[in-house]
Amino acid sequence: MVQKLPVTRDVKRGDVFTIDSTDVVKIDLIKDKLYLVHTKSDQFYLNLSFDAIEEWLYEDGFRMLDTHNIVNVNQIVSYDSDRGRIALSAAEGDGAAQKSATAARIHKQHVMNIMKMLEARSRTDDNGEPLADLLTELTSTNDNPLFVRSYTAMQLSEERRRANAKINHLAFHDALTNLPNRMLFQDRVKACFEEAVQHQRKPAILFFDLDRFKVINDTLGHHVGDSMLQLLAKRLQSITRPEDTLARFSGDEFIWLIPHVNDRSEAADYAREVAKVVSKPYDHEGQELFVTASIGVSFYPEDGMDPDTLIKHADTAMYRAKEKGGDSFEFYHPDMNFRSLERLHLETHLRKALSRDQIRVFYQPLVNLEDGNIFGMEALVRWEHPELGLVSPGEFIPLAEETGVIVPIGNWVLRTACMQNKRWYDMGHRLCVSVNISMQQFQHPDFVATIQETLAETGLEPAWLALEITESVAMKNVNFVMETIEELKRIGVHISIDDFGTGYSSLSYLKRFRVHTLKIDRSFIRDVTTDEDNAAIVTALIAMSQQMKMRSLAEGVETVEQLNFLRERGCNEVQGYIFSKPLPAEQFQAMLEKTSVPNGQP
Template identity: 40%
Template structure:
């Protein structure tokens, strides 16, 4: 019956396959038709030679250039897609005995007149995705006929708009006819083969069923006898093993459970009758202690069936009926019968409580019981691992030694209980300040240790050690700030501060002992400096970091105390010395730091973000000074430098325009200088921002040109007026042939790009003469003037506008 049913279903399925195959061919013809039609329509039609078979189409008479004559006097006419597809399909039908027909209820050509089947389908087409497919009698033989609608597209209106066609109208269909004879022939041959095969299978099946039924009956009898024998043995020993306090279970040579004692039932939650005959691996032991799946080949208990030797484990797990892991220790012993292994016995114990105790002991061995932080032993282990990693990958470490100031006074006056609570609160404040993978621990008493490691970004920096030290001091300051907040304990506020010592590897120490000792010494230095502060272990790097922090503090104070001022350096016409503009240069004369070079303080200001308020102050001050000059009759432009951070700010335009508006000066009097390096990775948004400023009339100058590795394509797109030749090239323009060629090339490049070249750092007459000789028209430098105050600039301009009257002599 099964074979007959399968064969009947196969015959039915084969008929469906015939239909599906023919339909897929018809669809392929249709898609080919549409692809060719779309391509021809996309070209606007195709020109062909005018012959007897390809006469000009009267329906295209309204189209311009329907008929053209080539340079070779060849007469061509435009064929529309529908006509060409019809001709292609006629030839294709003759070649392959298939039928492809473009038809319509209102055909323009009699060749497109529908037959009875096509007319019935066309009358019922409604949507562009409609498809009708059916096997009917066509030309005297069974044939699959398929039709899909033809929908008017916008490109069709070129030829058919005058026929009243509109986009989306269904104007006909593509009819395809595929004879079924070839497919049915193949199907008949296939069914014959299947029928023969099924008959053979049927005959072999009858013989096989009889043979294996006999064997299965014998096997079942043998199995029942074996189970009966094992059950008898189990009942014999049940009274003995039932009294055991530990779990006991047995399995046969196939790994199937044969018994469980009451203790095993209680531990696992299973009843014996629920597991008899079940696989010990599939129901009880299938996961390892790490949670991964244990395959049957890896099961150590079943392994005794192969090895014949006992196996024990102090730490494994069984799965309970609720699929919960139970930690156990066990021993598995194989069972023999006449030197053959017939099964095994597992004796096991629940070790959940022992494991919890061991984990508690392990935790207490590495953690402080009061604060929950890692203890000194865990910290030393972490330091050893970090030192090994640092030595292998050549990076630094920072160790912070924190000691609470005056903790003993609170501990003695308020009691040890309050002191312990205070230490716990200190630990809670420390945890959020420590990032991964840094490590914080309690040393003991009121001392805490912090290990700081660099991240990937810090390791790649040129001054990675200096940056790590800076990060360590920043963390120390953040911790000190956190400790200054009062601690509220039992309704009372307690104030406790801290002193922090910092030691660096490998700058200050080469091993763990020295690293801890130096951090401890630095902590006492901090206490000696008045407490509530941090100190770096003495050394060159420590001095650099201290100086950097002092400089950052000094810059903040300088902003408050208004210790910045501007100096102005003339920009002159190299041909006659006439002053054309001045560059505003920032200077610092601090009461605490003294006079500090911009080369030193500007990078610090950029790093800590102070460059933004400083840059705004420079822009506003320069615009006010320009307004004073402009109001007194001095027509003088001022160039102001912009930092990379200022360029990235969304409010740059607003700041610049506000400064111009407050000073009431024209935008054309302001020049903004940007470094070539700042534009190297400038985003399109930054470029657009500069273009808008330039469109307002603000001049843009590209400083340090030649040092930033910018491409010519980027330079072409930058809206700058002036290329400032870097001082490093001007220095060697007289003595170094390569520098002279670079300068000359830059001047020529500026001319070709309709920009100005300006040389900076001119310090000698020879440099000036060489630049004039090479066609550079503007420059600045000590040869003309050092940066001076606004009064000196005004005096010079009023004398006659030339810095050096003997310049042209």
């Protein structure tokens, strides 16, 4: 901001008005506390303390040269070091006189120092702030009190300038990654839109989020997550161009503004490049960590005419990619808005479902093929919404996992299932209840303690509880999983690997896990009697479980043909609609009492 100087033409009359400091070329001391202010074409009187002028006008370029004058360095035309004369800017027009600071009043070494300061301020390097270093040196080595005071004033002003620059930088940049933040990004988008209209460009926004990044923060700590974000920011900067803007939007969300793309295929190439960079391994104490990205893409002007709309639509497309399993990209389409609103509505209600007593536990019988007895049941969570009715688990379970609500819901299901099984035990039914455990639950540091507390609170013996973890959970942080499984087995709890065959399990790891039951996914059972490949896979899985001394359990059995196939191959246990659909506790109990099925073994 340009400073205003209070000046007058007549000291005695005192009619004061202001002029811009940028119009001033120099200020001369006439007598004590009275100064003559020179512009290029005029001069005025200034009644102000000389000691304060330099510091006050430092940012505008004014420097004290000796005890009698201050010069605006922005108006310096030349400096004759031999004669000690500084030439200042002249007013426009023929014959205009050029003003100068006279040789008699100039301290030569001080002027040389001023010129060094001007040069240092225009220069930057990797070793710090050149001007700050120079001012520190001049302040400590100069023995002239007048100039030491001048250098000190300059130093204070320079420190203020650097502090303000740092504050300004922090206001517009992310503290962790040093990338532009949301505020600066939106300013860049606005400017980009203006240029796009002028030059017929087509900007694109890539909004991306790291898949399952919360698991890393929860299991290894936020310091590890922060280190990953810092490294990722550097990697991403390597694929951006100077005209692009890459920002950290929030948490593990990043956003990339590309000023122009020729078509969708070019934007798709950028998205694939992001996915490639994100998926590179991250080393943590010798252990490789992996994440993937869900990416949404929107284009100006067809997907939005203002920054907020374009960003929102890219965000919407990103969530669609995440809903499809992540590690992919999606272009925005207007139809996604309805889906996003529906998802937001569902999430809002899901967060309140537990407190509003809308979560239910249903039970599906597990049948022993060797004797046909029900030996247990799987506890399956259901959401009974007062308006939507029974919400499909396929709808709300992924949402619960993504939002973290799965942990309190999962712990509630665990406690409810154990409590119900204890009631049935007291009624004479010896059944093993099988409870699904999410990745967030299993990876939690207090998971084993939670199991112990639940068993103690409900009074259920550990042998009558089985915990189901999916193949994908088992293969995340294998050493941690193995240690946890061993702790649970020492307690006496049974362990099952669920959905086996759908992921990327290593048989050597499976052998080391030594779980009790291998559950064969329903996707293989569905066509087991009509598809040779599925039949071969199921046969191999049953044989493998026998070799590893594990029980095999087939999910989703619906026909007699499927049941006969499994029995002939030596499958131990089954569950599915051929016996019963999942039932509320009251109906399941009624089924047990009606059929008088003999008790099985855990």
